[in-house]
Amino acid sequence: MNKYEIKAIILSSAVLAIFFFAILYNLFARKIDVPACIPYDAAFQQSAVKKTDDKHYEVYVIAKMWTFDPAEIVVDPGSTVDFYLSSADVVHGFDIENTSVNMMAVPGAINKVTVQFNDYGTYRIVCHEYCGAGHHNMMGKVMVMPTN
Amino acid sequence: MTISDSYRKTILTGLFMPMTLFILGAYNGVMQTLYRAGVINQNEVAGINYYQGLTMHGVINAIVLTTFFAVVFGHVTMSHYLKKEPPKWSYKISMVLMVAGTIIDTVLMILGKAQALYTFYAPLKNSPLFYLGTSLLIVGSWIAFFGWIQVYTAWRKENRERKMPIAVLGTFVNFTMWFIASIPVAYESLVILLPWSAGWTNDVNVPLTRMLFWMFGHPLVYFWLLPAYIAFYTILPKVSGGKLYSGNAARLAFLLFLILSTPVGVHHQFSEPVMGQGTKLWVSILTYAVSIPSFMTAFTVGASLELAGRKRGGKGLFGWMGKLPWFQSGNYLVGYFLSGLLLFIFGGLSGIVNASYALNQMVHNTGWVPGHFHMTVAGPVLLVILGMSIYMYSKVAGKRIRFLTIVTIVPYIWMIGVALLSHGLMAGGLMGEPRRTNLGMTYTNPQSDLFNSHWIPSTSMAMIGGILMGVAALLYFISFFATALSKKTAVPQIELPEAEELHEERPVRLLHNMRPWIIASVVLTLITYVPSLQNVFKYSKPVPGKFSTDSPVNETNIHNNKTAADEKPD
Numbered sequence: 005m006n007k008y009e010i011k012a013i014i015l016s017s018a019v020l021a022i023f024f025f026a027i028l029y030n031l032f033a034r035k036i037d038v039p040a041c042i043p044y045d046a047a048f049q050q051s052a053v054k055k056t057d058d059k060h061y062e063v064y065v066i067a068k069m070w071t072f073d074p075a076e077i078v079v080d081p082g083s084t085v086d087f088y089l090s091s092a093d094v095v096h097g098f099d100i101e102n103t104s105v106n107m108m109a110v111p112g113a114i115n116k117v118t119v120q121f122n123d124y125g126t127y128r129i130v131c132h133e134y135c136g137a138g139h140h141n142m143m144g145k146v147m148v149m150p151t152n
Numbered sequence: 153m154t155i156s157d158s159y160r161k162t163i164l165t166g167l168f169m170p171m172t173l174f175i176l177g178a179y180n181g182v183m184q185t186l187y188r189a190g191v192i193n194q195n196e197v198a199g200i201n202y203y204q205g206l207t208m209h210g211v212i213n214a215i216v217l218t219t220f221f222a223v224v225f226g227h228v229t230m231s232h233y234l235k236k237e238p239p240k241w242s243y244k245i246s247m248v249l250m251v252a253g254t255i256i257d258t259v260l261m262i263l264g265k266a267q268a269l270y271t272f273y274a275p276l277k278n279s280p281l282f283y284l285g286t287s288l289l290i291v292g293s294w295i296a297f298f299g300w301i302q303v304y305t306a307w308r309k310e311n312r313e314r315k316m317p318i319a320v321l322g323t324f325v326n327f328t329m330w331f332i333a334s335i336p337v338a339y340e341s342l343v344i345l346l347p348w349s350a351g352w353t354n355d356v357n358v359p360l361t362r363m364l365f366w367m368f369g370h371p372l373v374y375f376w377l378l379p380a381y382i383a384f385y386t387i388l389p390k391v392s393g394g395k396l397y398s399g400n401a402a403r404l405a406f407l408l409f410l411i412l413s414t415p416v417g418v419h420h421q422f423s424e425p426v427m428g429q430g431t432k433l434w435v436s437i438l439t440y441a442v443s444i445p446s447f448m449t450a451f452t453v454g455a456s457l458e459l460a461g462r463k464r465g466g467k468g469l470f471g472w473m474g475k476l477p478w479f480q481s482g483n484y485l486v487g488y489f490l491s492g493l494l495l496f497i498f499g500g501l502s503g504i505v506n507a508s509y510a511l512n513q514m515v516h517n518t519g520w521v522p523g524h525f526h527m528t529v530a531g532p533v534l535l536v537i538l539g540m541s542i543y544m545y546s547k548v549a550g551k552r553i554r555f556l557t558i559v560t561i562v563p564y565i566w567m568i569g570v571a572l573l574s575h576g577l578m579a580g581g582l583m584g585e586p587r588r589t590n591l592g593m594t595y596t597n598p599q600s601d602l603f604n605s606h607w608i609p610s611t612s613m614a615m616i617g618g619i620l621m622g623v624a625a626l627l628y629f630i631s632f633f634a635t636a637l638s639k640k641t642a643v644p645q646i647e648l649p650e651a652e653e654l655h656e657e658r659p660v661r662l663l664h665n666m667r668p669w670i671i672a673s674v675v676l677t678l679i680t681y682v683p684s685l686q687n688v689f690k691y692s693k694p695v696p697g698k699f700s701t702d703s704p705v706n707e708t709n710i711h712n713n714k715t716a717a718d719e720k721p722d
Binding site: 030043111128 | 195201203206268269273275276357358359362397398400401404421422423424425426427428429432433436437440441443444447448451452455504508509510511512513514516517518583584586587588589590591593594595602604655657687690691692693694695697699700701702703704706
């Protein structure tokens with residue numbers, strides 16, 4: 005290995021260090037994080053949409069072959085939503101378009117992510133993990149509109 | 153070197169059989185792009201449904217073809233460099249197990265008894281025999297490795313002063329890493345899933361099976377890739393007319409793969425519950441680290457090619473690129489290697505996106521992911537497999553390559569096809585297009601309520617790429633099988649182009665001893681996976697669940713109800 009080889013290694017490490025700094029910046033300064041772990045409890049096997057205060061919802065979603073329960077979730081514009089996700093049968097995916105919500109629904113485990121919906125509209129939820137013959141029919145919706 | 157009859161037959165079987173199955177694998181790949189573009193709005197074509205076809209495409213192309221190639225290429229490199237045949241028991245038993253496992257899996261996939269994709273995620277259930285077949289294939293590849301260790305030990309005794317050849321080091325690194333990484337999946341398949349699928353147990357800890365799968369699933373991609381790296385370091389500099397820029401750099405790159413390949417599997421699970429954020433961040437760092445040997449390879453192989461281009465009269469900053477032996481039928485291997493390397497630039501860079509912790513949320517399980525890995529596994533990996541398979545077949549069988557012009561242009565058509573396919577998949581992925589989904593039934597079918605017009609241009613682009621890849625594959629098959637079925641014209645032998653090193657470098661002791669690297673690999677794997685395992689047991693519970701792909705009914709319950717009914721007194 006000569007000096008050019010060493011330079012190439014240092015340069016590529018430096019590029020990766022910059023990328024890693026970008027990850028840390030987004031994680032700590034902008035709070036962009038991966039889904040969180042919640043210890044499993046059978047109580048999460050009950051779907052629900054709870055409005056905890058003016059601008060805050062807790063949504064408990066159960067993915068099952070081949071639908072989401074609830075299939076349509078309505079929230080107020082500008083609200084913050086905690087999604088708790090589990091599966092009643094096999095592994096499913098849960099990807100809400102135009103948001104950073106992208107999780108796996110795994111039986112025997114609970115996935116959690118928090119997201120804010122500012123813009124009015126319908127956001128499709130697509131199951132993106134193969135879950136059997138009806139996988140391509142499995143879609144839900146988040147509708148952001150005034151609820152009262 | 154000339155070889156015995158039985159060794160020759162083993163090598164030829166190991167090349168011919170997976171290539172025959174690859175016809176099925178490639179056909180199903182092309183079909184998927186037609187379904188996804190909405191050209192086909194059906195569940196199945198010619199008796200193979202979309203997901204069954206996807207399972208075949210994954211299992212045949214990514215496990216069967218790649219494992220056979222790694223073993224056969226390993227046999228050829230060992231024998232070429234050490235001038236010995238491995239012990240007969242090892243190559244015979246290895247090939248018999250691999251062929252048997254493959255036949256079991258193929259029959260089950262054709263019958264539709266195994267269609268839970270190549271990741272076989274529980275609680276979707278395959279026939280218990282599928283898990284057995286896959287295990288036989290993997291164990292078969294171990295046995296070839298055990299034979300090489302014996303050959304190498306004998307060679308070492310006779311050649312105390314010589315360095316371990318780079319190709320031998322690469323092969324040993326690859327199979328050591330493969331052996332370590334396939335223990336978890338062997339445990340998953342044989343201890344957890346096989347009894348569960350056979351009906352002897354009911355509960356399954358799904359997060360545990362997923363963790364064990366990806367402990368194997370990511371090293372698997374390096375297992376595909378390292379034979380290609382061996383070819384880039386030890387064959388490409390020779391056939392392009394240059395020399396290997398640095399042998400020590402090549403050794404270091406391989407050894408870094410040995411320590412970093414296994415502990416990075418968790419980066420497939422960034423979107424899952426159960427693994428803690430700390431583990432995920434740590435694995436992001438490790439995955440960045442494993443890209444360093446690839447950056448080094450880009451530099452060393454690039455420098456070796458530049459030497460070749462300049463020797464051929466290339467001038468200026470980029471002039472040497474044009475002087476490389478593109479499109480030369482006497483030197484067709486170069487086309488396969490260069491096309492693969494060009495794709496791999498983009499394959500590697502897109503992989504860094506996937507590795508980047510929360511950035512993965514934008515692309516996880518969307519079309520982006522197959523877009524990325526088609527530029528790796530269907531890029532350098534497959535192109536080296538195709539180029540070297542026909543090369544080795546013609547040498548070992550002693551046959552002249554038929555339709556040499558076709559063989560020469562195939563890699564370029566393939567490269568353009570992959571570029572279009574991956575561009576379509578990645579563009580669609582950024583718009584949320586899911587992978588592993590029969591889009592033609594709903595999302596790209598104007599008759600459906602779920603129709604999404606945004607995904608039409610991207611899936612159409614992927615389809616054009618897929619068709620081009622299909623054309624390239626068809627042309628290749630014509631030439632490969634015409635060669636394989638032609639008459640013998642020369643003495644069968646094992647022979648590989650052998651690159652020289654540019655400088656005689658001072659040997660670095662650490663780069664000639666695998667032991668510390670193996671220990672580091674095990675330690676790093678433990679540091680990563682002990683906390684992961686603790687998380688699995690802390691955050692998840694086993695659930696009773698067993699599902700066929702075509703029904704939402706839990707078979708565990710049916711079974712329990714039946715037993716309860718049977719036990720009721722009349």
